[in-house]
Amino acid sequence: MFISMTWSEGITERESRVAIDTVKQVLYWLYLRHPEALIDPPIQIRPFGNWIIPALVPDKPYWGTQWYIDSSYDDQLQQVIAPLFLELVRREPWQQADAHFDLALLEQDLTDFPVPLARMYPERYTLGSSLPGTGAVMSVYRLRQIQDTYIRELSLARLVRHHLGHVLGVPELTRRQATARLGLELHCTNPCVMRNAATASELTELALEEVEMGWPFCELCTQELHHVIVRYSYEWS
Numbered sequence: 001m002f003i004s005m006t007w008s009e010g011i012t013e014r015e016s017r018v019a020i021d022t023v024k025q026v027l028y029w030l031y032l033r034h035p036e037a038l039i040d041p042p043i044q045i046r047p048f049g050n051w052i053i054p055a056l057v058p059d060k061p062y063w064g065t066q067w068y069i070d071s072s073y074d075d076q077l078q079q080v081i082a083p084l085f086l087e088l089v090r091r092e093p094w095q096q097a098d099a100h101f102d103l104a105l106l107e108q109d110l111t112d113f114p115v116p117l118a119r120m121y122p123e124r125y126t127l128g129s130s131l132p133g134t135g136a137v138m139s140v141y142r143l144r145q146i147q148d149t150y151i152r153e154l155s156l157a158r159l160v161r162h163h164l165g166h167v168l169g170v171p172e173l174t175r176r177q178a179t180a181r182l183g184l185e186l187h188c189t190n191p192c193v194m195r196n197a198a199t200a201s202e203l204t205e206l207a208l209e210e211v212e213m214g215w216p217f218c219e220l221c222t223q224e225l226h227h228v229i230v231r232y233s234y235e236w237s
């Protein structure tokens with residue numbers, strides 16, 4: 001199993017570095033708890049970045065990272081429609097050929113509403129949106145307005161960590177304890193990185209709080225992450 005990481009043109013070297021390091025850090029910590037898995041990490045990271053398949057450009061679908069953005073971008077809203085983007089990810093040929101997790105980081109603004117609804121609420125945005133167990137799309141658009149570099153990167157890392165959790169299926173949809181539902185996403189209500197952050201300032205606030213915790217996942221979410229690692233360790237060997 002692997003996590004594909006892609007990003008749009010315009011994402012800085014530093015932003016992609018923060019995203020990759022965040023994913024690495026979470027996985028590494030989880031592997032440490034399962035030394036048998038460490039020899040052959042059950043989930044690997046493949047940073048594809050802003051990829052392109054020249055032979056498919058410009059009229060064949062799925063020719064590159066930019067194709068997903070162009071195909072889910074609404075000119076009137078000037079936002080990427082996250083549910084559309086994620087649907088393209090779910091149906092992509094690469095997903096059929098070799099099932100994997102997908103994390104995408106964009107510089108375009110995002111909305112988690114479908115087009116007609118989004119047009120009724122043009123001021124609405126989302127920092128990230130995910131299809132639990134499959135993929136997530138996140139945006140740096142709002143976070144770039146944070147002046148302080150440390151706070152900005154801390155917030156970006158928190159966004160990536162949160163969506164990595166969703167992509168790995170946390171919180172589990174069957175969990176009854178300490179959860180709140182929002183659309184397709186289920187959120188944790190414990191002090192935990194799986195709490196929902198609706199705005200950039202909420203995100204920053206939670207990120208700062210979680211720095212104090214060291215490991216940012218609560219007990220319940222951590223257990224679920226361990227189950228994921230164990231499951232893939234067995235499939236691997």
Ligand SMILES: [Zn+2]
Pocket residue numbers: 162166185187195196197
């Ligand atoms: Zn969420």
Ligand SMILES: [Zn+2]
Pocket residue numbers: 188189190191192193194195217218219220221222
């Ligand atoms: Zn939690």
